[in-house]
Amino acid sequence: MQKAEEPELRLFVFHHSGGSHLMYRDWPPCFPADWEVRALDAPGRGPGDRRPPLNDAGALVEHFLHELGPRLAGRFAFFGHSMGGLIAYELTRRLVEAGRTPPLWLGVSAHDALLPDGNGAGRHLLSDAELRRELAEMGGTSSSVLAHEELWELFAPVIRADLRISETWRTKPLTAPLPVPLSVYGGIRDEVAPPHRLEGWAAASAHFMGLRLFDGDHFYFRDRLPEVAGRIQDDVRRALLLAPEPSMVPR
Numbered sequence: 743m744q745k746a747e748e749p750e751l752r753l754f755v756f757h758h759s760g761g762s763h764l765m766y767r768d769w770p771p772c773f774p775a776d777w778e779v780r781a782l783d784a785p786g787r788g789p790g791d792r793r794p795p796l797n798d799a800g801a802l803v804e805h806f807l808h809e810l811g812p813r814l815a816g817r818f819a820f821f822g823h824s825m826g827g828l829i830a831y832e833l834t835r836r837l838v839e840a841g842r843t844p845p846l847w848l849g850v851s852a853h854d855a856l857l858p859d860g861n862g863a864g865r866h867l868l869s870d871a872e873l874r875r876e877l878a879e880m881g882g883t884s885s886s887v888l889a890h891e892e893l894w895e896l897f898a899p900v901i902r903a904d905l906r907i908s909e910t911w912r913t914k915p916l917t918a919p920l921p922v923p924l925s926v927y928g929g930i931r932d933e934v935a936p937p938h939r940l941e942g943w944a945a946a947s948a949h950f951m952g953l954r955l956f957d958g959d960h961f962y963f964r965d966r967l968p969e970v971a972g973r974i975q976d977d978v979r980r981a982l983l984l985a986p987e988p989s990m991v992p993r
Contacts, residue, residue: 749778751978752818754810754845756826758852758961759904760877760897762787765823772971782806786900795903799911803832819847819978824935824960825908827853831946832913834922844922847981848947849974851927852935852960855942856913865905877901916946923949923981927970929962930955949984951977 753773755766763781770779784802786795796802806829807814814837822830827850837844865876874894924947928940937955944950954973956962963970 748816750774750776750817751846752778752780752813752816753974753978754813754818754820754830755779755781756806756820756822756829757781757783758824758826759908760901761823761826761904768967769971772967773975782809784904786903795900797903797906799828799832799907802829802907803836806833807836815843817982818845819849819981820845821849821851821974822853823851823963824853825904827851828908828911834920835916838920838922844920846923846985847978848920848922848924849927849977850924850943852929852932852940852962853908854935854939856916856946864909873898873901919948920946921948923947923951923977923984925951925954925974925977927954927956927963927973929958929960931958932960932962934960949981951980 751774755763755769757763757765763783766779766781769781773779783791784796785791785793785805796805820830820834822828830848831850834844834848865873924943926940926943928935928937930937937953940953943953954977956966956970958965
């Protein structure tokens with residue numbers, strides 16, 4: 743049996759609070775054909791997933807470490823949006839601290855910079871009515887879920903668990919900046935994670951590549967996917983130039 747050809751790069755994408763891989767179903771065609779773009783789901787996504795949602799960042803990081811297993815080798819990169827950004831960061835940090843192969847590039851999108859005491863928000867504690875209003879303003883949650891009582895009862899525990907992860911995240915100070923190139927992405931009109939609260943990420947990496955701002959709100963990439971995907975490709979290729987073997991730059 744012929745061995746499957748190894749992709750030039752694996753790009754793992756982590757979703758926002760209450761989200762799933764469905765937000766990224768249009769992403770793979772926007773990237774090179776020899777890249778494997780894989781959007782990952784936290785437990786508890788959708789009616790077919792009977793696993794209980796996790797409400798602790800450490801447990802969710804452990805879940806993804808176990809799920810990805812041997813795929814965390816060779817050429818791979820992380821991109822995480824909102825809650826997914828902190829998960830991508832914590833995964834990278836865990837790999838570096840364990841002496842394992844880290845991603846060659848880390849992209850953090852629409853999440854506040856490192857906050858040792860959490861971000862102070864409490865959306866996961868709001869009443870159903872208040873939370874629905876907040877989610878409607880943020881975007882990213884289907885209006886059919888917010889308006890339908892049975893769907894809301896199904897998805898509300900997942901949304902609350904994810905928001906709790908994002909809002910109660912605690913992180914210890916880095917002993918040294920991560921050796922992984924880092925880019926930060928955001929929307930100019932994002933009121934959840936405004937641009938000025940993204941700037942602190944620069945201290946997290948020895949190879950900070952910059953803040954990438956796009957016209958839009960918290961989910962800026964929905965209307966600008968080709969532009970955002972092109973920027974990600976540019977950043978990944980720049981990161982590869984920092985790698986030990988220049989010949990590994992993807993075509």
